[in-house]
Every structure is written in C-alpha cells, then in structure tokens.
Amino acid sequence: LLGVVLAFIRRPKVVNDIKFGPSEMEIVKITGHSWKEGFIKGTIPQLPLSVLNSVIAVCKLSSDLFPGREFSATSVSVTVGLMNLVGCWFGALPCCHGAGGLAGQYKFGGRSGGCVALLGAAKMMLGLVLGTSLVTILHQFPVGILGVLLLFAGIELAMTCRDMNSKQESFVMLICTAVSLVGSSAALGFVCGMLVHVLLKLRTPCMP
Structure with missing residues (x-):
C-alpha cells in the first residue's frame, strides 16, 4: 500500500492514465516455431532454477516452517506445470510457487493458505477494476520497497542454514x-x- 501511495506521489499524472474496467482477453495463437523457440531459449535454461527454487526449496522450506504439513515434490511440480500450461494461452507470464515468496509471506505473518487466497482475490479484483492500467501504476512503484521485501525474504531463507x-x-x-x-x-x-x-x-x- 505504501508503495502505491509513493508511486502516485512520484508521478501524480499517472492518475490520468488510469482506465477502469477489465482488459479484453483473447486466446494467443502459438505457432510451432514459437513452441520450439520457447522450449530452447526459455524452458531449458529455466528448468534448473525452477526445479531448485520452485520445487525442492519450496518443499524443504514448507517442512521447516510448517512441521507436519509437508508437500511432495510431485504435487508441487504438477501445480507449477498446470498453471503455466493454462496461463500461456492467455499471454500470462511464467509462474511458479517460489521459496522466496513463501519465506516473505511467512516473515510478514502468513501462517495459512488463507493469506494466499486473500492475495489472489485482491489481485483478481485489481485486474478486473483497473485492467492494464495497473501496469502503468506498477512502473512507478519504488524499487527500494521491493528491495526491503526481498531482504526480509532472503533473511528468512538464510535461516534454514540452522539445519546444517x-x-x-x-x-x-x-x-x-x-x-x-x-x-x-x-x-x-x-x-x-x-x-x-x-x-x-x-x-x-x-x-x-
């Protein structure tokens, strides 16, 4: 919330660029060449990082933060794959769970799936109300605040070294x-x- 307020303070004229209402959605036509290029230039280089950060690290961190509520690598991998297989047809960016996001939410008080559900509902509401205008606002979002969030997420991740x-x-x-x-x-x-x-x-x- 503070970041959004600062974004308007930094560039008050951003208010003029806001258009209310959801943006139009359309199915993206993905050609065979695009699939090939995406697999070679996107999937293969990203695969090691996704497996480590989105699957292995998430499973390990979840078992550390929530003992007795462990998730299998298979279930986490399947959900990551499904969200990307569905989202790519609508032009969505690649998505994953991410250990950093889990650590950040835990550090700032998230202790159940309810906080993730609320976060998702808030994002959907913003998307329906502001549409692509939200991107204009986010362009003015102070990088320093994101740095602070990443710092706390990094500290939470670093605390796992206690298991050594x-x-x-x-x-x-x-x-x-x-x-x-x-x-x-x-x-x-x-x-x-x-x-x-x-x-x-x-x-x-x-x-x-």
Whole structure:
C-alpha cells in the first residue's frame, strides 16, 4: 500500500492514465516455431532454477516452517506445470510457487493458505477494476520497497542454514551459495555443490 501511495506521489499524472474496467482477453495463437523457440531459449535454461527454487526449496522450506504439513515434490511440480500450461494461452507470464515468496509471506505473518487466497482475490479484483492500467501504476512503484521485501525474504531463507548438522554440510552450502552468486547461475552452484558433496562423502571413511 505504501508503495502505491509513493508511486502516485512520484508521478501524480499517472492518475490520468488510469482506465477502469477489465482488459479484453483473447486466446494467443502459438505457432510451432514459437513452441520450439520457447522450449530452447526459455524452458531449458529455466528448468534448473525452477526445479531448485520452485520445487525442492519450496518443499524443504514448507517442512521447516510448517512441521507436519509437508508437500511432495510431485504435487508441487504438477501445480507449477498446470498453471503455466493454462496461463500461456492467455499471454500470462511464467509462474511458479517460489521459496522466496513463501519465506516473505511467512516473515510478514502468513501462517495459512488463507493469506494466499486473500492475495489472489485482491489481485483478481485489481485486474478486473483497473485492467492494464495497473501496469502503468506498477512502473512507478519504488524499487527500494521491493528491495526491503526481498531482504526480509532472503533473511528468512538464510535461516534454514540452522539445519546444517556438520562442518561438511555447511561447507557444501557455502560452495553452492558462492558459485551461484559469482557465476550468476543457480544451476552451476547446484552442480558444484553436488560434486563437492560427493567428493566429501568419498573422502570420509566408512564407519564400521
């Protein structure tokens, strides 16, 4: 809410660009060439990040934040796939669950599916009332506020390091983090982390 208020303060003339009412929807015609380009340039590069952040991390974080209410990787993967298969025909952007979103909602008080339902209902209402005018408002949204939200979400995600039970596990985690940040690739960090984990397991003598 604060971000929206600041958006109007930064550019008061944005009020003139607001048009009430939902935008027209139409089915997007996706050609065979578009499917091929999307698969090669979009799906393959995004797959490692989606699997790690939208499936594995979400399942692990949900079990940490909500003990006894665990979700399987299969169910999470299916829901991510379904929302994208349905949304792409209407020009929707790729969607996922995301561990960052879960951590952020938990950090700001979300403790049940009700908060997600309310968030979804609010977005649908805004879409029906403002349509594409909402994009104009969001363009003026202060980046600093988004940074604060990401900071708290990152802190909540970082707290999962408390599960590290040994120096080896902590070392693997640091390797994953360092490589992902330096190489700007979660996939590269994941692969390096797995290699280090395997090497440490091979190096550690088997207990009798």
